Amino acid sequence: MRKIAIPFFTFLMVALVLSSCRNDGATPIRNIKAGPTLLRAQAGNGSCINHTYFYNNEQKNLGSVFTKQILVSFAAGLSAAEEAEAVAAYGFVKGENGQISSNSALLHNIELVDGLNCKQVEKAMELLAQDPAITYVAPYFMNGDGLLGISNEAIVTVQEGSSDVLASLAADYQAEVLMPLSGQTYLLRVDKNSSGNALELANYLKSKDGIAHAEPDFIVSAEVPVASKKRGANGASR
Secondary structure: OHHHHHHHHHHHHHHHHHHHHHHHOOOHHHHHOOOHHHHHHHHOOOOOOOEEEEEOOEEEEEEOOOOOEEEEEEOOOOOHHHHHHHHHOOOOEEEEEEEEEOOOOEEEEEEEOOOOOHHHHHHHHHHHHOOOOEEEEEEEEEEOOEEEEEEEEEEEEEOOOOHHHHHHHHHHHOOEEEEEEEOOEEEEEOOOOOOOOHHHHHHHHHOOOOEEEEEEEEEEEOOOOEOOEOOOOOEEEO
16 A cells, blocks of 8 residues: 555656746736735825826816726737736726727726725726726726826827927837827827826927927716626717
């Protein structure tokens, strides 16, 4: 019996060690599933960011991020099942709540679980942006009875003869000048590798020489997700 039992238990111990090594090499976010409890611990204390933008040279207040829904875009080539699997790995995600097309991307409304505060949503967006399956993450803001979402694009008007300045500023920000819209107005695109989202890009450009006007291209939604009912959000860029 000893000649049989000793190799068996030796094999079993080796198998357990190898299994442990495989788990140690897994992606941390995938292992922990980043549920609401962990998210609260990671978010920590402190106040939320108050967001603003400029429209017709007048500063507009957006407030803190909306806590029930965010926008993401996925890497090219993923199937719908792979996209769903990517966000399902996070325990703070409730599910998808419709899709909206910008000029350059398909944006997905990702509904979040109940009970998160704005600080926790800010942290949730940071975690999602680390996922290789996700190429862009941005917030929504309350706008009266509806929502304003930050698309992956900004609308920028330059002063006469400053198109080269815009190209240089966009390159520094890791943004892309997509196309002229009319006259001296251009459409710019950002992703998670840029220095910020489209709202942050617009605010960055606002103060630069050669820039006449910059604002994010908003996703406008007339519907707000509620806990008791899943509702489709129809949006349009403004």
